[in-house]
Amino acid sequence: MGRDWESVFTTWSQGPSATEQERAENAERQIRQAIQDSDKLKNRDIKVFTQGSYRNRVNVRKDSDVDIGVLCFDTYFPEYPDDNVKAQLAESFVPATYEYATFKNEIEDALVARFGRVAVTRGSKAFDVKANTYRVESDVAAFFEHRRYTTATHYHSGVEMRPDNFSPPRIKNWPEQHYQNGVAKNDQTLRRFKRVTRILKSLSNEMANNGVKSAKDAPSFLVECLVFNASTSCFNYSSFKPMVRSVLAELFNNTLSDEKCSEWGEVNELKYLFRDSQPWTRQGAHQFLSDSWDYIGYE
Numbered sequence: 001m002g003r004d005w006e007s008v009f010t011t012w013s014q015g016p017s018a019t020e021q022e023r024a025e026n027a028e029r030q031i032r033q034a035i036q037d038s039d040k041l042k043n044r045d046i047k048v049f050t051q052g053s054y055r056n057r058v059n060v061r062k063d064s065d066v067d068i069g070v071l072c073f074d075t076y077f078p079e080y081p082d083d084n085v086k087a088q089l090a091e092s093f094v095p096a097t098y099e100y101a102t103f104k105n106e107i108e109d110a111l112v113a114r115f116g117r118v119a120v121t122r123g124s125k126a127f128d129v130k131a132n133t134y135r136v137e138s139d140v141a142a143f144f145e146h147r148r149y150t151t152a153t154h155y156h157s158g159v160e161m162r163p164d165n166f167s168p169p170r171i172k173n174w175p176e177q178h179y180q181n182g183v184a185k186n187d188q189t190l191r192r193f194k195r196v197t198r199i200l201k202s203l204s205n206e207m208a209n210n211g212v213k214s215a216k217d218a219p220s221f222l223v224e225c226l227v228f229n230a231s232t233s234c235f236n237y238s239s240f241k242p243m244v245r246s247v248l249a250e251l252f253n254n255t256l257s258d259e260k261c262s263e264w265g266e267v268n269e270l271k272y273l274f275r276d277s278q279p280w281t282r283q284g285a286h287q288f289l290s291d292s293w294d295y296i297g298y299e
Helices: 005-012 018-037 084-092 101-113 175-188 193-209 221-226 238-254 281-297
Strands: 046-051 063-081 120-122 127-128 137-151 154-161 172-174
Touching: 005 193, 005 221, 005 238, 018 063, 018 101, 018 137, 063 084, 063 127, 063 154, 063 221, 101 127, 101 137, 127 154, 154 175, 175 193, 175 221, 175 281, 193 221, 193 238, 193 281, 221 281
Parallel strands: 063 137
Antiparallel strands: 046 063, 120 127, 127 137, 137 154, 154 172
16 A cells, blocks of 8 residues: 555644744753853844744754854945945945954853853854753854845845855855745745645655665755745645645756756845855756655656
C-alpha cells in the first residue's frame, strides 16, 4: 500500500508548537537582556531580533535552534550605485569611530557575562549559545546596518557582517524585506505559502536522511525561495497533495534552463536567486525538484 502523502503533508505543514515557540522567545528575551546589561552596549542604538526560519514561521522539526541578530545602527556599511552618488554622499559623511570588530567583541563579553563561558562558543560568523530546558539553542550574529543607496537620498536598509576568517569577506542580508514579502506571499496564497514551504523543507530533510544527494545539497533557505517563486495559482487547491504537485511541476519546468528563472529573486527581492555569488546553482535546484517529484511518486 502506498504512503498516505496527504496525511504526511498535513502533519509537515504545521507550524511550531506553543512550547517550541515559547523556548525560542525565551532565548530572544535573554539575549536582549544580555545586551541591555552590558555597560559597553546598553547606550548603543541596537536592535535585537529573531531572523531566519523561526522569525518567518517556516521552521520545521530539524530547525532546533533560533537565529538572532544583534544590529547596531551607530555605524553603517554603504553601497553605492555609481561614483556620482558616492561623491555626493561623501560631502556629508562622518568617518566611523566604532568598528565592527569592537562591536562583536563586546557582544561576546555580554553573552559570556549572562550565560557563562561554557555556554558560549564563538564562530567565524556567529556565537553559539547552548540550549537548556528554558530556551532553544541560539546562533547570535553581530550586524552593522547595510545601506544600499539607489540615489543620494534613498537607500534600502539591510544588515552586514564581517566573518572572523574573512570567508567571505562580507555578508549582506535583508531580513525585514524577507519577512514582509513572505507575509505578503502567504496572504496572497490564503496562508498556504508557508505551509507548503514547511512541507518541502521536511521532505528535503527526509530525502537527505535517506541519502538523496540533491536534498543534502539544498539549503532550507533555497527551498523557501523556490516556493516563493511559484505562481499564486499553484496554491489554489483544497488539499496538499495536488498543491505540492503543482508547485513542484511549475518549478521543475521553469528551472529546466536559465531562460525562465534568471530573474528570480530571494524572498527579499533584493538579491538574485541564481547568480555566481550564491552557494547553489540552478542545475542543483532543478535536480532537487526532480528528485522530490520522484520521491513522492507523482505520475
